[in-house]
Amino acid sequence: MALRAWDTDRGWKAIQQLHLRASPALLRRVRALCASRSWRRRALGLHVASQLQQRRRTEGLSAPAYALDATQALLLAGLEDVHAEVVRAAVSGLGHRPHPDALASLVELAGHADSAMRWDVAVALGHYHGPIAIDALMRLAVDADPEVRDWATFGLGTQQTVDTPQVREVLWHNLGDADEDVRGEALVGLAARRDPRVVDQLLAQLGPDCLVYQLEAAEQVASPLLLPALHALADGLHDSERKGYWFGCLQSAIEACSEVR
Structure with a gap:
């Protein structure tokens, strides 16, 4: 089959x-x-x-x-x-x-003419570490294809923990991307690095139409300055909307921003 x-x-x-x-x-x-x-x-x-x-052998275990x-x-x-x-x-x-012997070939294939190949590479490179993997992800994060940019930005911002000015520059650049998912992944990646510029971005984006990306970023950056906007979101929900994954993310963001740090 x-x-x-x-x-x-x-x-x-x-x-x-x-x-x-x-x-x-x-x-x-x-x-x-x-x-x-x-x-x-x-x-x-x-x-x-x-x-x-x-x-x-045991149910529930990977x-x-x-x-x-x-x-x-x-x-x-x-x-x-x-x-x-x-x-x-x-x-x-x-x-x-992942195998370390694959990394050099993956980096070379990051420049392949076929966007489908570059997409596969972007997905794979999130599981590799070191400067050359990061450099390749930064290049793919500004790829011509939005799906490649999406996965590379996720890999760079969330799967990788490296925090350098160059990484932040790419993530900040992608906040202005035409693709909604790329923008969201960039925002979450910057929030994970506690970039203070994220707070102003979130204050502008936290509204009734915001996505999980904004809520995850708010949880990551955990700033009390976001509490009024988050509480306003919660207060504006109908009872039927107080369930599901999005609402759980909103609750987590409120809890994180409420903690004394």
Whole structure:
């Protein structure tokens, strides 16, 4: 099914099911797929390898990775494949199963002509650390493609904790982005670094139409100056609106800004 329904919802669901069925026999099958002459089979093998999990013994606990070393080796080899879709599968997998030997190739692929490849790289690089990973994310955060900018800004602002003037400059630049999600991720990233300029931004943005981004940023920056705006938001809600994730974020922001620091 995963191969017949390639790159469809049915195909991805089949791959997700395979992730949960890790076994020596399945690993042998994955290795055979990765050695196939068909690029679709090679890509499928890497997509399966990237998230193979040991079978859960206890309900609710996350399952550890299955055959980590072996699957990382397959993914690293996939970076050298001649077909771009196979390389994309390897890049995606090395975000799920990071390996230091992948970083140089990921940084090089950050300049790929295909925005889909750059998007995969932006997602993966959030799981890598060090100056060259940060530099690549900063470049991708100002990419021509908004989806690439979105993920790179999230990786730079939230997944990474590095706080330098250069990182803040990129995040501040992205506060003016045309894309709403990019702006939101930049705001959260600056708030996580307690950039004092965020308070004025939030005072201008905290209103009935604000998103979770603004509430998360308010919680992160935790400034008492935001309390009047946050309480005004809460007071303006109907009873039916006092539930759900957005309302939970509002409550968390009020609690954080109310704490004496």
